[in-house]
Structure formats: C-alpha cells, structure tokens
Amino acid sequence: MYNETVKDHFYHPRNAGELEDADGIGEVGDINCGDIMRITLRVERDIITAIRFKTFGCAAAIATSSMVTELANGKTLQQALRISNADVAAALGGLPEEKLSCSNLAADALHAAIRDYRARRSP
Template structure:
C-alpha cells in the first residue's frame, strides 16, 4: 500500500475502492450538486423518494478518495430514512460512520451533507406542501449549505 493510503482506515478504503450507490437515478425525484471545480471536489446526489421516504440514493463525485468514500457512506446512511431524518444527517455522522477522516479531509464529509440537503431542498421545492406539513424552512437549509460551501472554497480544500 502506498504511503498516501496509510492515512485512511479500512472503512474509508473500502468505500473508496468499492463505492456503494455510484451512478445516477434516471427518473430521480430530487438532485443536488455542491462543490466546485476550483477546489477540486464536486458531488452530485440523486434521490428516489416514495411516501416521504428515501428508497434509493446514488452519487457521482469528482474528487479525492475521501470525497468518494464520504458520498458512498452518506448514501448508505440515508436510504430508508424519512426526509426529516435525512435532513438531520450531519457531516460528523458521516465521519463517524467512516471510522474517521484525516483532519485535512473533513471538508469531504461536509460536502456529502450539503449535497444530500441540496437534493432534499430540490425535492421540497417541487412539493412545498410537504415542506409546510413538516414545518421545514427551506431558506434555513439553503443558508446553512451556502455557509458550508463558502467555508469550503475559502479553505482552498481539495
């Protein structure tokens, strides 16, 4: 194993080398994309939602091994969850599920959280009655995502 891979634990390596849920959902109910080519990481999450529950989640990620692993585990974490449960997912939960990430790669877990929330905002914008019924304020979610994205690009993280 090369020196650079020694930074990563076996769970991160497994999700990097054998990513789960990679690809697109052709008839997705929701799509969210975050990141920028400038910093080097772009994540796109697509979701299939039935009766307020995520029945499928897929991702396409352009980025480092930590970004791919974060996307993979995040999609695993939200499958079967309700919209509200998925909105509660934090980057810390992504890091914990991976068994940790090097400090310089924590931003990848933030992108995974933000991509999922962007997809859920996309869905709730198409179904405003659900957002109202669940007492979800889309602007609050969007503002948090924008703050994360701004912090990510200011850190120059890749």
Template sequence: MAYSQKLMDHFTNPRNAGEMPDAHAVGEEGNLKCGDVMRVFIKVEDDRLSDVTFQTYGCMAAIAASDMVCEIAKGKTLDEAMRMTPKDVINELGEMPPIKFHCSILGTQALQAAIKEYRKKQ
C-alpha cells in the same frame, strides 16, 4: 496516510455510485477549484428516501464520504435526513486526516440540497 480500512473499502468499491436517470431530485455541492464536486440523486416514497446515489469528482475521502452519505440516508424519512450531520458520516467512515473533513460536509450538503429541491417541486 491515515485512512481507515472502511473508508478505503467505500472508495475502491462504492455501493451507490452512478447517475439515477429517474431521480425525483438532484442536489449538487462543491466546485472544481477546491477539487470536489458532488451530485446526489434521490428517490422518495411515502416521505422516505427509497434510493440514493451519487456522482463525485474528488479524492478518495470525497468518494468514500459520498458513498457513505447515500448508505446512511437510504431508508430515512426526509426530516431525519435533513438532520444528518457531517459527523454522522465521519463516525461511520472512521479515521481520516482532519483536512478531509470538508469532504463529508459537502456530501451531506449535496443530499440536503436534493431534499430541498424535492420539497420545492411538491
């Protein structure tokens, strides 16, 4: 299977996994039928993402991509994070089968859904 070592590392040892009880907003994407559901929790300070965590039901690529989304997003301003694309995630993770690209799409969508929710609340 064509998974990079980096992807395998983020899958076996995710740095940002877990619910965030005091999150400022939560975004969710995916459905059970396709086999991936991602939830991204964000905390915002001075218009920047001060903390980002995830919960994911899905395959190796989905879990690794979720972790990478959090990793990349942390420290970014909300505008910068809204400009993130799945390509940023794939570039960071390295090789994965093309059929798995949708995992990184879901991850960025979940993050951006969380930001939209945060902005709505403000």
C-alpha cells in the same frame, strides 16, 4: 492514512451513479475551486427509496459520498436532514485531519437533493 472502512467505501462505493428521472437532485461544490458532488434520489411517501452519488474528489470525498448514501437510504426525509457532515465522518470511523474538509460536501449534497425534491413538490 485512511482506515479500512474509508478504503472499503472508496474501492467499493455503494450507490455510485445517477438515477434516471430522480425526484430530487442536489449538487454542491465548484469545479474551479474544489470538489463536486451530485446526489440523485427517489422518494416514496417521504422515504428515500433509492439514492445515487457522483463525485469529483479525492478518496475521502468518494468514501464520504458512498457513506452518506448508505446512511440516507431508507430513511425519512426528516431523518435524512438530520444527518450531518460529522455523522458521515464518524460513520467512516474518522478521517485524517487534513481530509476532514473533504467530508463537508456529502451531507450538504444530500440536503440539497431533499430541498430540491420539496421545491418540486410545492410549486
């Protein structure tokens, strides 16, 4: 049901974990009704220099988490904000129809982390 790219990102997730003293933290989802994803990132001169994810969810959710961190790493915040959920699914070579909703968290969590970073910087 999952293609090789999805499986690769699930079995060998990139950037899994959590950054100590992150510059931005984004958490989306609700454990009671669905999946949870937390993204932590470090930013230097508007560029994402380090990024980690933690995800409670199915294989599709973990693979999309992994992929979104790859897509965002090294990008400017402006570029990262333009990454959509659809971009993540596309970068994975597509997801099964019934799993498309699982990918919805990934970009949302990334954007939430960037917003958190900006909020901290402009008190």
